[in-house]
Amino acid sequence: MACNLNISCGSCGYEDILKNAKKWCTICEEGFCGECEKYHKSLKVSRDHKMISIEDYRQIENISVNLNCEIHGKKLDLYCKKHDIAVCVVCIPSEHRSCSSSDVISIDEASKNSKQSSALFDLEGTILTTMDNVKHCIKDREIALTNVDKDEKTIRKTITETRKNLNECLDELERKLMLELKSKHENCKSKIMKILNQLKQMEKEVEKLKEQTLQLKRFASDLQVFLGTRELNQSVIKQVESLKEEIRVCTKSGMEIEIHHVICSLMKEAKQYGEIKVIETMTNLQLKDAKIDQAQIQIHGFSQNIHNVDIQLKQKFDIKGPKEPITGCIILPDDRIIIADNYGRGKLMEYNNNGQHIRDIPVSDKPYSLTLVDTDCIAVTYGGSKYLEIINTKNINSERKKVKCSSICWGISYQDQKLYVVVFRQGIVVMDLNGKTLNTINVLTEDHITTTRDRIYYTNVDRNTVHCCSMTGQEIWVFKDQSISKPRGISVDHNQNVFVVGGWSHNLTLIQHDGKDSQVLLTNRDELKYPVAVHYNKEKKIVCLGYQKGSVALYQMS
Template identity: 80%
Template sequence: MTSKVNISCGSCGYEDISKNAKKWCTICEEGFCGECEKYHKSMKITRDHKMISIEDYRQIENISVNLYCEIHGKKLDLYCKKHEIAACVVCIPSEHKSCSSSDVISIDDASKNAKQSSSLLDLEGTISTTIDNVKFCIKDREMALKIVNEDEQTIRKTITDTRKNLNKYLDELERKMLLDLKSKHENCKSKFVKILNQLKQMEKEVEKLKEQTLQMKRFASDLQVFLGTRQLNQALCKKIGSLKEDIRDSTNYNMEIEVNHVISSLVNEVKQFGKIKVMETMANLQLKDAKIDQAQIQVHGLSHNIHNISLQLKQKFDIKGSESPLSDCIVLPDDRIIIADFIGSGKIMECNNDGQHIRDIPVSDKPYSLTLVGTDCIAVTYPSSKYLEIINTKNTSERKRVNCSSLCWGIYYQDQKLYVIVLQQGIVVMDLNGKTLNIIDIDVLYVYHITTTSDRIYYTNYNSNTVHCCSMTGQEIWVFKDQSIFSLGGISVDHNQNVFVVDETSNSLIVIQHDGKDSKVLLTDRDGLASPCAVSYNKQKKIICLGYKKGVVALYQVS
């Protein structure tokens, strides 16, 4: 609930003048009356500050975003890209001695476009998924309660029908049996009611988080959104943990009665009308995975251990008509697989997840690299023709061509932008209309594959056999090289920013730790790999799609 107390003008209050504020500055975090607002806007240093109405401020007034260091009490005005954590001026010399000057940037730079970040989208998606999970659990528990109530009614009828055939002597036995039934039914019912109350309370809390996130997205500053996203992620993670804890031991109860079969003939010997039994079975509630970006909630950086990563083969199939290694392949949200065959047939093929060919998507030249754009669209590069296309996979006549200045190779879509490797230019960043937004000046002479996260770019260099990680401005964060790697091909990144690459010569799939300091070979030729070129990691399904020799596609579940 928003506060009804008037917000005072901070500037007037400094002069011991009491005056109600008309606007709120999200940067200064202070209210301003009409006159002070004009003065605030007239100053060059505060001219660009975002001002919102007091009514809008009340929508985010109760959203708790900690802007100060919990250890030192200083304002969080810096951000370490290496550890992915906000810091104050005291944190840097004490906790980040090994971090280079390029690793530490201002919090203002780090929080730019926070409202369009994948982290905020992930938070909104996680909230939505969690609400769905809570609703699902409530519905399941309500159904279980309905069943046990029906069981109770069935038993009650059985007791009543049986009693009609008995004489007056059985009245006392009936009374005892009904008391026993009532006791056990109430016990079962109370357990269902308890978990239902907990789930409904959690639903309200997650709905509140959803509302806070929406209001924060609409009215808060980028800084507040940036930090609030992480803090709300933490709160949501705790609630998800609490939800899993609440339902982990959830039990279904079914009641039935065993009526003594000799009760009619052995009236004098029967001491008990029957027996109420409660059978317990595990509820086995299957929750939808909530996509939480763990990189955003780690206190000391990313924590996933690459040596715990394992792969399980789900499916392997051949693409008919292709005798060469496939150049790229991606898995769509509806499990369709799109495959680019640059070296062989020169086609884009669409298959289902069992490998059955659905169709060939019409192309105007040999396609090289693919990336998913939204839900149903893909972007594909045609190096020889020096252009790329955005194609609707549901209606392939809907397509948009974007010309490039030279050969265009790898492509990746992130946060409404396309990142394209263009020879003699570098990494060209463009919007979906083809407008160039930025050119990242790096040597791309032997660079054919690229992928990105919300704040990093990754690519492989075929000549030097190195894997590069750089910032969105092209500043190098780390470079990975190993003597056992001979000819690097495709590259992809998981939700922990661990990097998957394929080596065409050593016939291997390798995962590189998010900081570039460690690696692990996941698959080799002993697993059937031969000249692997394409690798794609689906973050929602945690599936790796590999394309290699003679048109072979393999899907692996990552755990």
């Protein structure tokens, strides 16, 4: 078995010497032993080549990335920005004669930092979203399978109970109806099982694409990642289109029975025992938007027009208490609104979506920032008190989990069983729900934060900047514009567009997911004075704003 893992040194092999390679050159695509590796690095032409271990190469050797032109068979060493395609030297005079010199750049320049490109991030997001969609469809079909079995049991019980009131002359009618039930029940299960099996197979294919993407990202060269990202994108597109087709023709099967209306009173006149009906309706599954419309795929990510967004005032109300800025607000799944009264008497206030005060939730100190942990649970930071709590908003008298922080804690966000907390002079501290520190991301922020599955967003008040980074802290983009002064609260929509409020510019701005464009949605003309808190409810598409004078406003997005 060990021999199968060996790769021969290419340079030694040229001299008919058999020697195992210790390193693999991702540029030359050849193995090198220890001595040949030193010689390879000593040459000026190959000094900057990336070398990886043979074990790491094994992780990507079965991931096929085409590095040669499919038309001419030459190496893909150029990239045409105008046509968004990698080309070889022969392609230029034959296919790209009209392209300017600035349009055609080297493939090394085009693929530079491709591991941090939005195209790769979007590919990973698309795969995760597609997996979620497949799992969602599988769950729906499994529920449908359970329900149709329940229907069958209910009908069988109805038949049995009805049969007790009939005499023996109905035995033949009952037998026929049972046969009909069995036939239609098996047909229903057969249809569901067929689709279920197809979806499970699709899940395996998407899981395979996910694994390939992870291995490509971890071990492949920038060039391989650059080209592999595009090829894997095509595979994902095919899987999603296949999934859409399966769902388009998918129907929701159920069964019911209709007992003949004269059975009980006129048994001798009844022509049949009953009728088994299969009720088929469209499943109307709501799939997550995977954002992979081929017409919208760009070399650096997905285009999206944020200027078509419309915002309408839905409700506005004043809270009870001091007329100071509201530092935190959140809309719960059942439409309750929780507001943090940090500058007042130190409490959480609960309102309904019509602006009616429900109750005050007593807390141990002055709450600053909020995040949703579960349907009825939120996490709350207490600023200078250097701790946070997890609170059940339904049972406010239940025991609360208290987590101490090493310093002042401000903004907080929850994602995938982890809390992301802005801690003074530390940056963003990542911890589990028991308070165990998992990671510390060293960034400059002392205010609000929000997260998605694969990104962290935060504001820097002193520098008037809005930041987007990976879950490990690797910066993706920084947004700064004169329209935003003292950015505070931050939230993100389902397309990873970012809502941010300007405390001194008195406005609400929507920043495009790639940080390259923005739109001011609300200004001081909308009575937006010194806003601090903003929360976007993805399910309801509602923005909740908290600002000076103790005012809260709900806006409907479309």
